[in-house]
Amino acid sequence: MRWVRYVGGLKHSTSHHAPLARACPSYSLVVNKDPAAGDFTSVQAAVDSLPTINLVRVVIKNTAPVPKAGATGKQAVALRVSADNAAFVGCRFLGAQDTLYDQSGRHYYKDCYIEGSIDFIFGNALSLYEGCHVHAIARDYGALTAQNRQSMLEDTGFSFVGCRVTGSGALYLGRAWGTFSRVVFAYTYMDDIIVPRGWYNWGDPSRELTVFYGQYKCTGPGASYSGRVSWSRELTDEEAKPFISLSFIDGTEWIRI
Numbered sequence: 001m002r003w004v005r006y007v008g009g010l011k012h013s014t015s016h017h018a019p020l021a022r023a024c025p026s027y028s029l030v031v032n033k034d035p036a037a038g039d040f041t042s043v044q045a046a047v048d049s050l051p052t053i054n055l056v057r058v059v060i061k062n063t064a065p066v067p068k069a070g071a072t073g074k075q076a077v078a079l080r081v082s083a084d085n086a087a088f089v090g091c092r093f094l095g096a097q098d099t100l101y102d103q104s105g106r107h108y109y110k111d112c113y114i115e116g117s118i119d120f121i122f123g124n125a126l127s128l129y130e131g132c133h134v135h136a137i138a139r140d141y142g143a144l145t146a147q148n149r150q151s152m153l154e155d156t157g158f159s160f161v162g163c164r165v166t167g168s169g170a171l172y173l174g175r176a177w178g179t180f181s182r183v184v185f186a187y188t189y190m191d192d193i194i195v196p197r198g199w200y201n202w203g204d205p206s207r208e209l210t211v212f213y214g215q216y217k218c219t220g221p222g223a224s225y226s227g228r229v230s231w232s233r234e235l236t237d238e239e240a241k242p243f244i245s246l247s248f249i250d251g252t253e254w255i256r257i
Contacts, residue, residue, distance in 0.1 A: 061094035066117050066137055077101045081125065085254045088112055095120065096137065102127050102158070106249040115167075119146035119175060121158065128249045129160045136193060138169025143200065145174035147181040157182030157212070159243040165222065166191045175200045176207040184235070184243040186216040194222030197229050216240035 029046045032038030040046040064076030078095040084105035092113040093100045099116035102123035109129045114121060117138040121129075122145065136142050144165065149156045163185070165171070171193045174183045198215075201207045208231040215225060216235040225234045233239070246252055 057090050058088070059092040059094070061092075062096070062099065064096055066096040066139055081105065081107055081123075087255055098122055104156075106251075106254075108246070108249060108251055108255055117142045117169070119143050119177070122146035122148065122177060124148040124150070124154070124156050124178065125158075126156045126249055127158050128246065128251065129158065129163055132160070132163045134160070134163055134165045134167075136165070136167030136169055136171045138167070138171060140169055141172070141195075142169045143172040143175045145183050146177035147174060147183050148178035149180040149182050150178050152180050152210070154180065157184070157243075159183075159248050160185045160188050161244050162186075163188045164191075165189065165194065165220075167193055169193060170195050172200045173198050174213060176202040176204070176211045178211075179204075179207055180210050180212070181207070182212040184212075184214045184216065184240070185218055186235075186240055186244045188215075188218045188223070190218055190220040190222030192221040196224070196227030198227070199229050199232050201229075201231075214239065214243075216244070 029040060029049065030038035031040050031042065031046050033041055035041055040049070060079045062076045062078040075098040076095055078093050078099050080101035080103055082103040082105060086105060087108040087110070089110045090112065094115045096116055097118040097120065099120040100114055100122070102121055102125040104123065104125050107125050107127040109127065109132055112129070112132045113135065114132060115135045115137060117136060121134070124147065134144060136144065145158055147158050165188060172195050173185065174181065176199070199213045211231065213232040214235040215223065215232070242248060246255060
C-alpha cells in the first residue's frame with residue numbers, strides 16, 4: 001500500500017515531472033506490512049524518517065478505496081497529528097474516510113491540500129487551516145469535519161480561514177462527533193456540493209444545544225446560510241474575531257514560518 005510520498009530536499013533523488021522541465025528533489029516512501037515489499041512497515045516509521053528541517057511540500061497518501069456512506073470499518077488514516085505546536089505548509093494529505101486525524105495539540109495548516117470523503121478532518125486539536133484547499137471525493141454523502149470537543153472547558157476546535165471547499169457528492173461541513181464540537185468557516189469558498197443544512201448532530205439532538213458551528217463571510221453556491229440548521233450560527237464581526245487569526249492557536253508564540 002503506497003501511503004507516504006515525500007517531496008522536499010533529499011538531494012539524491014530527482015523528479016522528472018516538474019513543470020517547465022524544472023527538476024524538483026523528491027523521494028517516495030512505501031509502507032507495507034511485508035518488510036520485503038516496502039521501505040517501512042508502519043506509517044509512523046515512514047513519517048519519522050523525514051528530515052525535521054523540511055517543513056513544507058510533504059505528500060502523505062492512503063490509497064484505501066472510497067467507502068460508501070454508512071459503511072463500517074473503512075477508516076483509513078493517512079496522518080495522525082498529536083504533537084503540540086505542529087505546522088504544515090504546502091503539504092498534501094490524501095485519503096478517503098478519516099484522512100487527517102487532527103488528534104490533539106495546537107496545529108497550523110497553511111496552503112495545504114486535503115482530500116477525503118467522510119470525516120476526513122477529525123479529532124480534538126486546536127487547529128487553524130489557512131488558505132487550504134479541501135476536496136471531497138465522496139460517492140454519495142460525506143462530511144468534511146468530525147470535531148471531538150467533549151467539554152465547554154476544552155480549548156479545542158477547527159477554524160478554516162480563506163479556504164476552498166470543492167469536490168463530489170453531497171457534503172456536510174461537519175458532524176458533531178464531540179458533544180461540544182466546535183468548527184468555524186470564515187472567508188471560505190464553498191462549491192455547490194454542500195448540503196443546505198450544513199451540519200449533522202451525529203444522531204443526538206441534545207448536541208444541538210452544545211455544539212458551536214459558525215460561518216463568517218463565506219462565498220460560493222454552497223455558502224448560503226438560508227438553509228442551515230437553526231443551531232448553527234452566522235457569526236458577527238465580534239464573534240468571528242477570535243477564530244480568524246493566528247491568535248486562535250497562540251500562533252504568535254511558536255510559529256516561525
